[in-house]
Amino acid sequence: MNLVEKIKKSIDVSQYNGVEKVVLAYSGGVDTSVLVRLIQEVCDADVITLTLDLGQKEYKKKDLKAMEEKAHALGAKKHFFIDAKSEFVDGYISKAVKANSLYQGQYPNSTALGRPLIAKHLVETAEKEGAQAVAHGCTGKGNDQVRFDISVLSLKPDLKIIAPVRDWDLKRDEEMEYAKEGNIPVPVSEGSPYSVDANMWGRSVECGVLEKPHEEAPEDVFEWCVLPEKAPDEAKKVKLHFKQGELCSVEADDSSVNDKVGMVALLNQVAGENGVGMIDHMEDRTIGLKSREIYECPAATVILKAHADLEKYIHTKEENEFKPVVDKLWSECVYKGLWYSPLMNSLNAFVEESQKHVTGWVKLKLYKGNAQVIARSSDYALYDYGLATYNRGTTFNQKDSLGFIKLWGLNTVIANKVRK
Numbered sequence: 552m553n554l555v556e557k558i559k560k561s562i563d564v565s566q567y568n569g570v571e572k573v574v575l576a577y578s579g580g581v582d583t584s585v586l587v588r589l590i591q592e593v594c595d596a597d598v599i600t601l602t603l604d605l606g607q608k609e610y611k612k613k614d615l616k617a618m619e620e621k622a623h624a625l626g627a628k629k630h631f632f633i634d635a636k637s638e639f640v641d642g643y644i645s646k647a648v649k650a651n652s653l654y655q656g657q658y659p660n661s662t663a664l665g666r667p668l669i670a671k672h673l674v675e676t677a678e679k680e681g682a683q684a685v686a687h688g689c690t691g692k693g694n695d696q697v698r699f700d701i702s703v704l705s706l707k708p709d710l711k712i713i714a715p716v717r718d719w720d721l722k723r724d725e726e727m728e729y730a731k732e733g734n735i736p737v738p739v740s741e742g743s744p745y746s747v748d749a750n751m752w753g754r755s756v757e758c759g760v761l762e763k764p765h766e767e768a769p770e771d772v773f774e775w776c777v778l779p780e781k782a783p784d785e786a787k788k789v790k791l792h793f794k795q796g797e798l799c800s801v802e803a804d805d806s807s808v809n810d811k812v813g814m815v816a817l818l819n820q821v822a823g824e825n826g827v828g829m830i831d832h833m834e835d836r837t838i839g840l841k842s843r844e845i846y847e848c849p850a851a852t853v854i855l856k857a858h859a860d861l862e863k864y865i866h867t868k869e870e871n872e873f874k875p876v877v878d879k880l881w882s883e884c885v886y887k888g889l890w891y892s893p894l895m896n897s898l899n900a901f902v903e904e905s906q907k908h909v910t911g912w913v914k915l916k917l918y919k920g921n922a923q924v925i926a927r928s929s930d931y932a933l934y935d936y937g938l939a940t941y942n943r944g945t946t947f948n949q950k951d952s953l954g955f956i957k958l959w960g961l962n963t964v965i966a967n968k969v970r971k
């Protein structure tokens with residue numbers, strides 16, 4: 552029995568009645584290539600492929616014309632390629648920076664941030680083309696299915712979502728056989744033992760030997776970062792300028808870049824060369840699985856570190872105590888697929904308001920895997936040299952502290968007396 556017959560036997564195909572056109576999120580990898588053909592056969596529908604450029608380095612090298620031709624060769628009725636790099640920086644990455652976004656304190660949410668944007672374009676394309684369904688290649692084990700499905704349904708609740716790998720329980724070897732039988736050209740890079748997702752905010756790698764957390768990730772996992780021990784012996788300094796929480800220019804060596812996509816690309820380059828941005832994370836997925844994830848996020852690591860340092864310099868003690876609570880919730884919403892949730896809107900409003908004075912610069916030293924903040928400056932800093940200095944001429948009256956300590960400690964001192 553071939554794969555199509557097997558699938559048709561195991562599911563209720565009548566659920567696809569009325570589905571004439573499907574927009575598929577298409578990366579050009581094995582899964583989505585196979586899906587172009589499989590969806591046509593199982594659902595008896597036309598497939599339209601959609602590829603988004605979110606700054607994945609691979610797409611720079613890729614022959615976009617060839618990708619389109621391949622989609623058509625697989626039977627896609629139309630193929631769309633959208634350059635969404637600027638939109639990704641403006642609407643997603645810059646918000647993540649303002650919210651110091653690190654899921655579980657470590658993962659910059661790089662894959663997670665791209666999903667609601669891809670979902671938005673899937674929905675828009677479906678509307679434009681009069682499609683009744685959208686499709687994606689996510690498995691039933693990961694976070695991405697959660698993010699795609701909730702985002703799509705939040706934007707257009709009457710769209711059908713087809714996730715063949717999950718819904719039809721596809722196995723990799725079956726897919727390969729189907730590809731072979733149907734002469735579906737499988738990309739050569741798919742000899743890779745890893746599952747990779749990338750955009751300009753980071754590269755995520757899973758599977759293969761990485762599934763053994765007690766074993767060190769082999770060097771061939773890393774493509775954006777050199778191992779720290781192989782990084783240059785000389786440190787590289789970079790200066791990042793922010794305006795109201797947004798990165799507005801990057802200085803490295805004698806050059807200065809202020810194009811928003813270019814700044815991220817430059818930092819991916821220089822930080823990666825210095826071994827900065829490798830993350831080995833035991834992660835709690837939304838669906839409850841724990842998994843070992845390897846990330847390469849050189850630009851994100853540097854930008855987030857700089858932003859957090861500057862913000863702390865400018866915010867009051869109370870703001871510095873409270874904002875991390877919002878930041879943590881923000882990151883969790885993004886990770887768990889709740890980009891389009893009401894709570895997210897409220898959190899964004901707070902975060903945006905909190906950035907009004909986050910303007911200034913931060914200098915960092917990149918050296919053998921480490922990104923270290925070495926200086927910062929802002930017209931809005933609450934730091935006051937006159938108050939802070941231990942030298943003559945200070946404006947701080949040390950004697951004021953005496954009365955403060957008496958009142959501040961009153962409760963503790965009384966409690967200890969009573970409970971003796």
Ligand code: ARG
Pocket residue numbers: 660661662663694695746747748755756757834844
């Ligand atoms: N664990 C990360 C996340 O959930 C990365 C997922 C990578 N996705 C992939 N298809 N390889 O955001």
